[in-house]
Amino acid sequence: xxxxxxxxxxxxxxxxxxxxxxxxxxxxxxxxxxxxxxxxxxxxxxxxxxxxxxxxxxxxxxxxxxxxxxxxxxxxxxxxxxxxxxxxxxxxxxxxxxxxxxxxxxxxxxxxxxxxxxxxxxxxxxxxxxxxxxxxxxxxxxxxxxxxxxxxxxxxxxxxxxxxxxxxxxxxxxxxxxxxxxxxxxxxxxxxxxxxxxxxxxxxxxxxxxxxxxxxxx
Numbered sequence: 563x564x565x566x567x568x569x570x571x572x573x574x575x576x577x578x579x580x581x582x583x584x585x586x587x588x589x590x591x592x593x594x595x596x597x598x599x600x601x602x603x604x605x606x607x608x609x610x611x612x613x614x615x616x617x618x619x620x621x622x623x624x625x626x627x628x629x630x631x632x633x634x635x636x637x638x639x640x641x642x643x644x645x646x647x648x649x650x651x652x653x654x655x656x657x658x659x660x661x662x663x664x665x666x667x668x669x670x671x672x673x674x675x676x677x678x679x680x681x682x683x684x685x686x687x688x689x690x691x692x693x694x695x696x697x698x699x700x701x702x703x704x705x706x707x708x709x710x711x712x713x714x715x716x717x718x719x720x721x722x723x724x725x726x727x728x729x730x731x732x733x734x735x736x737x738x739x740x741x742x743x744x745x746x747x748x749x750x751x752x753x754x755x756x757x758x759x760x761x762x763x764x765x766x767x768x769x770x771x772x773x774x775x776x777x778x779x780x
Contacts, residue, residue, distance in 0.1 A: 585623045588613045589637065592630050597676040600683070601631060632695050638677065639699040642667070646706040656714040657771075661763035663707075664736065668758055671740055682741050704729045714770070721772045732766060 591613035595604045606627055610617045624630040645666050649659045671678035707729035714720035739762060743754045 581623070584615060584619060588615065588620055588623060588630070589634050593634060593674070593677045593680055596631065596634075597680045597683075601627075601680075606630075634677070635681070635696055635699055638670075638681070639703060641670075643702060643706060646703070646710075650710070650713075656710065656717070656719045657763065657767050659710055660766055661759055664759035664762050667736060668740070668743070668755055671743065672755055675744065678740060679744055682737065682744060700733070704733050707732055711770070719772060720770045723770065728770070735766075736762065 588609065592604075592609045595609050595612050598604075599608065604627070606620055607617055609627075609630070610620055613620075620630070624633060646663065649662055654662065704726070708725040711720060711723065711725040711728055715722060715725070739754075739758050743751055743758065746754055
């Protein structure tokens with residue numbers, strides 16, 4: 563490789579890194595603006611000002627405001643799916659998997675409360691185009707939970723149940739508890755956050771674990 567080629571390759575790597583950092587900064591700014599102002603009221607200009615970039619820079623990375631919001635959701639749900647896959651590869655007991663997933667969920671919410679608020683709000687205020695792209699992301703999480711339940715049933719740890727129905731119920735329960743945490747009085751919020759993973763895991767496990775009575779029914 564000659565000097566010119568080396569310089570061009572280095573400049574390209576720097577450019578890609580800068581673009582990635584700018585895109586991340588725009589996403590983080592959008593989370594704060596969308597949470598503070600509401601997605602419908604927020605403007606691309608206000609996101610640009612929050613991120614400290616030109617409006618045109620946002621359109622270099624995202625088609626429009628909807629695409630920016632979807633990008634935020636895709637990144638967040640992608641991280642959660644990756645964590646579920648990590649749990650499955652670790653082959654932890656089902657009870658431990660459930661608690662670890664809950665701990666991860668509430669830890670993420672605690673680190674980024676604005677994002678937690680945005681996810682909750684937009685879940686119930688989705689327009690047609692947004693709904694079409696957001697629902698599959700949520701369904702992916704539910705399906706991963708259902709897979710964990712199927713494995714638990716197959717291994718004899720969980721009673722016979724309808725995995726998809728139970729997975730959806732668990733997903734909605736966690737979302738409700740997250741909303742309670744987000745909307746709680748600040749003096750109670752930390753207590754709820756600390757107690758939620760174990761309490762929810764116990765509640766789920768006590769309702770799902772296979773008992774001697776279940777064995778006798780087989």
